[in-house]
Amino acid sequence: MIGLLILTHGRLADEFLATAQAIVGKEPGVAAVSLLAHEGIPQLQEKFRQALGALPQTDGVLVLVDMVGGTPSHAVLPLVQGMSMEVLAGVNLYMLVSALAHRGHLTLSALTQKVLDDGRRSVVNIKEAFLSKLQ
Amino acid sequence: MPLALVRIDDRLIHGQVVEGWAPRVQATHLVVASDQAAADPVQRALLSLAVPAHLRISCCSIQEAARCSRVGEWDADRVLLLFANANDAALWVEAGGTCPSINVGGLHYAPAKTQVSTALFLNHEDLRVFQQLQRKGIRLEVRALPLDPPLDFWELLAQTVPHLQP
Numbered sequence: 001m002i003g004l005l006i007l008t009h010g011r012l013a014d015e016f017l018a019t020a021q022a023i024v025g026k027e028p029g030v031a032a033v034s035l036l037a038h039e040g041i042p043q044l045q046e047k048f049r050q051a052l053g054a055l056p057q058t059d060g061v062l063v064l065v066d067m068v069g070g071t072p073s074h075a076v077l078p079l080v081q082g083m084s085m086e087v088l089a090g091v092n093l094y095m096l097v098s099a100l101a102h103r104g105h106l107t108l109s110a111l112t113q114k115v116l117d118d119g120r121r122s123v124v125n126i127k128e129a130f131l132s133k134l135q
Numbered sequence: 136m137p138l139a140l141v142r143i144d145d146r147l148i149h150g151q152v153v154e155g156w157a158p159r160v161q162a163t164h165l166v167v168a169s170d171q172a173a174a175d176p177v178q179r180a181l182l183s184l185a186v187p188a189h190l191r192i193s194c195c196s197i198q199e200a201a202r203c204s205r206v207g208e209w210d211a212d213r214v215l216l217l218f219a220n221a222n223d224a225a226l227w228v229e230a231g232g233t234c235p236s237i238n239v240g241g242l243h244y245a246p247a248k249t250q251v252s253t254a255l256f257l258n259h260e261d262l263r264v265f266q267q268l269q270r271k272g273i274r275l276e277v278r279a280l281p282l283d284p285p286l287d288f289w290e291l292l293a294q295t296v297p298h299l300q301p
Contacts (some may be wrong), residue, residue: 009150037253040145040243069185071149077184078177 002111004030004053006091007048007076008066010037027100029056035072044075049071060084060108062099062115065090084099086112094122137234138204139213143224144240147172147217148182148192151240151256151280157190159281164191168200168227169219197223200229212274228271236274239288249299251292254279262292262301 006013010121013032021027035044055061061084065072068089080087086108088095098118103111139160144152157165165186172178173196178271191212193258195203198215204208204227216234218224220298224237241254248256255277265275265288275288292299 002247038244038250038256040241040245043244067150067185068235069149069153074146074149076180077181 001029001056002059002106003052003057004096004099004103005033005048005051005055005061005063006031006034006053006065006096007035007044007063007072009035009070009072010092010117012066016091016093019093020100023093023097024100028106030100031055033072035075041075045070045079048076048079057084060110062103064095064099064115065085065089066091069089069132084108088112088116088119090119092119092122095119103133136210136213136300138209138216140215140238141218141224141234142215142238142240143218143221143242144241145219147219148186150216152217153186153190155280156238157215160213160215161192162213164193164209164212164214165217165280166200166203166209166214167192167194167217167219168197169194169217169223170196172219173199197226198230201227201232204232212223221261221268225264225267228268228273234273236276239275239277240279249296251295251299252277252286257292257296257299259301266301270298 002062006016013034017030018034020119025031031054033047033051057110063076063085065076065087067073073089076087095118099111099115102114139162140156148165167182172182172194179194180195183192220242239255242256243254245254248258250256268275277286277288277291
């Protein structure tokens, strides 16, 4: 199974995971790592390594960070070279649910593309979409 | 043109700098002065990730940053100058960099350092370096974001960790 790791500012990662699990059920092979206000990059990298160590590695790991160019993305990118790991920024609940739902039957690269596409599809002006349906 | 802001922050370029400070001080050019970052292609690539297109970004050694300040290399820009730690800022000042004040933004947790505020952890050695900066007449203000109240570095220390001495 592909491991999933969510890495964010504040406690977003924990809450994302808890909320996604409330939707799709509690699953193994998923971890959340939060960058707290007092922590620097070395602490975050250490927490990331520990969380990674507890995940299944055989089929690779998909890492979801909150914001491109933020400290979580800065912390993780130096560690990814040579690893069976993909990293997407801009995690939202839709992407996480998609990742949990599809990781059992896709390869890491296919799952990465799927979650990226779903993420892009999930950012929508829903009022506009709704009104156009009404007409 | 004087520097728009000089900041010490071990996270270097991140949201607080790009979204908070850069627009506030109307920076046009972010400069990371760090020997370590300048010599590391991974770090340099990371720093330019997600910096908006209207901001120029460069990464140089501390000596090079001091040279740029001395010869007026950045005179046409509004430069936001970033250091990863107080020592780098002091080396820049020793090499001829000048500024009236330094924003102490974040020096995050490290073993054997004392917590002063949410994102500020210091040891005796750090204090000695900040003292050097102080002796050069540089005002030190602690502030993560522009809209936070600016705190005088030494007053904050006296209030929160009076036992911590250089």
